Amino acid sequence: MTKLNPLFIGLSAVMLGMAPWVINAAPYESTMGLVQKVFYFHFPSAILFLVAALICGVASAIFLFGKKPRADGWAIAAAELGLLFGTLTLVTGPLWARKAWGVWWVWDPRLTSSLLLWMIFSAYLLLRRYGGPGSDKLGAGMALFGMANVPFIYVSVNVWRTLHPQTSVVPTLPTEMGIPLWFCFAAFTMVFVTLLNLRARLEHQRARIEALYLAEDEA
Amino acid sequence: MIGSFFRVAWHVMRKDLTVEVRSKEVLLTTLFFAVSVVLVFSFAIVREGRAPDDVAAGILWVAVSFSGTLAMGRTFERERYNDTLRALLLAPADRPAIYTGKLLGLLVLLGLVEVVLVPLVGLLFNAPIFAFPGRLAMLLVLGTVGFAAVGTLFAAMLVRVRSRDTLLPVLLYPITIPVMIAGVRGTAALFQQTPDLAMAQFWIGLLIFWDAIFITLALWTFEPVMTE
Amino acid sequence: MTRWRLPSDFDQVAVVDLARHYGRRKALSQVSFTCASGDIIGLLGPNGAGKSTLLNILATLSSPSRGRVEYGNRTAAQGGAEIRGRIGMLGHDLFLYPELTARENLVFFARLYGLPDAERIAQASLTRAGLADRGDDLVSGFSRGMRQRVALERALLHEPRLVLLDEPFTGLDQASTTALVARLRERQQAGCIIVIATHDLDVADGLLSRAIYLKNGRIVGSDSDSRGLSERYRLAIQ
Numbered sequence: 194m195t196k197l198n199p200l201f202i203g204l205s206a207v208m209l210g211m212a213p214w215v216i217n218a219a220p221y222e223s224t225m226g227l228v229q230k231v232f233y234f235h236f237p238s239a240i241l242f243l244v245a246a247l248i249c250g251v252a253s254a255i256f257l258f259g260k261k262p263r264a265d266g267w268a269i270a271a272a273e274l275g276l277l278f279g280t281l282t283l284v285t286g287p288l289w290a291r292k293a294w295g296v297w298w299v300w301d302p303r304l305t306s307s308l309l310l311w312m313i314f315s316a317y318l319l320l321r322r323y324g325g326p327g328s329d330k331l332g333a334g335m336a337l338f339g340m341a342n343v344p345f346i347y348v349s350v351n352v353w354r355t356l357h358p359q360t361s362v363v364p365t366l367p368t369e370m371g372i373p374l375w376f377c378f379a380a381f382t383m384v385f386v387t388l389l390n391l392r393a394r395l396e397h398q399r400a401r402i403e404a405l406y407l408a409e410d411e412a
Numbered sequence: 413m414i415g416s417f418f419r420v421a422w423h424v425m426r427k428d429l430t431v432e433v434r435s436k437e438v439l440l441t442t443l444f445f446a447v448s449v450v451l452v453f454s455f456a457i458v459r460e461g462r463a464p465d466d467v468a469a470g471i472l473w474v475a476v477s478f479s480g481t482l483a484m485g486r487t488f489e490r491e492r493y494n495d496t497l498r499a500l501l502l503a504p505a506d507r508p509a510i511y512t513g514k515l516l517g518l519l520v521l522l523g524l525v526e527v528v529l530v531p532l533v534g535l536l537f538n539a540p541i542f543a544f545p546g547r548l549a550m551l552l553v554l555g556t557v558g559f560a561a562v563g564t565l566f567a568a569m570l571v572r573v574r575s576r577d578t579l580l581p582v583l584l585y586p587i588t589i590p591v592m593i594a595g596v597r598g599t600a601a602l603f604q605q606t607p608d609l610a611m612a613q614f615w616i617g618l619l620i621f622w623d624a625i626f627i628t629l630a631l632w633t634f635e636p637v638m639t640e
Numbered sequence: 641m642t643r644w645r646l647p648s649d650f651d652q653v654a655v656v657d658l659a660r661h662y663g664r665r666k667a668l669s670q671v672s673f674t675c676a677s678g679d680i681i682g683l684l685g686p687n688g689a690g691k692s693t694l695l696n697i698l699a700t701l702s703s704p705s706r707g708r709v710e711y712g713n714r715t716a717a718q719g720g721a722e723i724r725g726r727i728g729m730l731g732h733d734l735f736l737y738p739e740l741t742a743r744e745n746l747v748f749f750a751r752l753y754g755l756p757d758a759e760r761i762a763q764a765s766l767t768r769a770g771l772a773d774r775g776d777d778l779v780s781g782f783s784r785g786m787r788q789r790v791a792l793e794r795a796l797l798h799e800p801r802l803v804l805l806d807e808p809f810t811g812l813d814q815a816s817t818t819a820l821v822a823r824l825r826e827r828q829q830a831g832c833i834i835v836i837a838t839h840d841l842d843v844a845d846g847l848l849s850r851a852i853y854l855k856n857g858r859i860v861g862s863d864s865d866s867r868g869l870s871e872r873y874r875l876a877i878q
Contacts, residue, residue: 258636316587319582320583326663328573334636335583335587338562338629342590407669416754423748427737430739493738496735503725504722504724639703640703
């Protein structure tokens with residue numbers, strides 16, 4: 194994984210750099226104009242936000258039940274990325290909403306649930322930071338609960354009638370809009386994977402340094 | 413095996429309730445706090461002597477949630493006091509059984525608080541609490557169980573952590589908001605002018621599902637999370 | 641005093657290359673020793689030496705970062721609840737509910753341990769502790785010495801094989817100390833393995849069959865001659 198890092202970084206940089214041009218080439222949407230293009234960032238961010246939650250949850254389960262210490266590094270990395278992409282989602286969302294619905298914020302289920310998930314990530318990171326020794330186990334326990342909430346978040350859209358575009362809007366996009374969307378999706382995923390790798394590696398190396406430090410004056 | 417699980421849970425619960433009956437400290441302070449929350453929110457919201465419609469459900473659940481968090485913190489503080497939590501963990505009893513015992517004790521406590529809160533809210537806001545008592549009771553029971561199940565686990569987890577008083581709400585509220593939403597919406601559906609029974613039914617269903625998943629999760633994670 | 645030997649009983653506890661880290665802090669490192677039935681082992685050392693940490697690990701409440709503890713031929717992970725059932729601990733904070741009476745405390749723990757006829761066992765314990773007439777008083781009203789006696793009986797309710805005591809002599813008067821020593825000797829005769837973490841060298845002198853000196857999480861000495869303990873302690877620790 195580490196050998197591929199330079200490749201990942203390079204690819205992410207290139208794709209992210211190209212994104213504005215690709216987005217610019219996409220046609221304007223009739224009712225929304227320029228602001229609609231925020232969607233190209235918002236949608237991938239939102240999906241990766243959920244993916245981060247899943248990764249954090251699974252890594253936490255492996256750490257807690259499978260007792261694999263390395264899994265903890267992945268869990269923290271995923272949580273921090275979840276916070277990042279969640280912030281992106283919650284910022285780009287209202288930008289879109291203001292134009293589309295006239296208000297910055299609406300308390301519909303999906304927006305609210307995204308905010309909740311964001312808060313769960315924040316709580317997890319606060320616990321890791323201020324929980325003292327042993328907070329890795331506590332955090333893992335808490336992350337499991339956070340992840341278990343994700344399906345409830347997804348279900349809420351399909352149960353309630355909502356202002357949010359129904360989940361099925363994406364397949365019906367015309368190709369000229371589909372291409373920039375999937376390109377941005379790929380670019381963001383690339384960035385996500387890169388950052389996840391780098392951050393997890395940072396955690397693993399920190400653990401290794403600690404182990405070396407501890408082993409230092411053993412006989 | 414199953415027998416000893418419930419036996420242990422029963423004894424832990426009995427012990428908690430015995431301690432509580434002696435001092436009544438947690439019950440009375442929690443109750444008073446819950447009533448204060450209701451009043452504070454009433455003062456904040458009531459205008460010209462009338463409350464906006466539909467606030468009754470929200471206020472009820474906010475009071476349950478806030479006072480519940482307080483109660484959880486206090487019951488585990490007791491176990492911290494003479495390090496008795498370690499003694500409990502030291503016993504050859506099933507750890508999840510200990511968790512269950514603490515949970516049941518907490519539920520009894522919160523149940524007593526709600527027995528006072530519901531009529532109070534009904535009185536202050538003219539809410540039709542006797543219109544659908546069965547469904548209302550189900551919502552309250554399921555919601556409280558969900559909230560307490562997660563809270564008991566988190567409070568136990570945080571017993572040795574220095575900033576436990578602030579971290580407990582920080583961790584608990586985001587995770588249990590689905591329960592709160594279900595509770596409030598379900599209760600509101602029952603309290604509104606034309607009660608929406610189907611909606612209430614839906615939220616009850618969701619709560620059953622949520623409770624089942626999260627209680628199972630709590631039982632699984634209690635042991636690994638409590639070993640240092 | 642004969643007692644039934646349970647299938648899960650063990651005759652020896654072996655600590656093998658034990659280490660416990662908290663982040664970068666080494667609470668324990670390279671701790672190894674063995675103790676057998678009839679031993680009274682003293683863990684001696686300054687504050688922060690790792691005595692309580694070691695006791696916690698021996699009690700299976702904490703898991704080691706490295707190394708293992710063998711109870712007979714099983715580790716804590718293999719034995720699980722069974723091993724816990726053969727361990728009794730008297731913590732520094734006594735493990736008693738102040739809002740309950742002495743009897744209620746003992747009955748509760750007896751029930752928790754699944755002991756049959758909890759009431760009778762509790763009564764016997766109260767009598768042995770010399771508190772039969774105070775059994776129905778709240779523990780919060782007891783002096784330190786009285787609480788200590790109840791706490792010790794609580795730890796010994798299920799006749800554990802391994803008895804762990806964390807600073808048991810703190811704040812005790814002469815009479816209580818003598819009673820505690822007598823009870824420990826009686827347990828020693830019954831074949832228990834007793835591990836005591838203590839500062840109180842005067843009392844430990846003559847009681848211990850072996851002393852292990854801990855400093856900064858490591859064993860810095862150990863000897864089986866418990867006479868002249870103060871001198872040996874000074875030599876080992878300084």
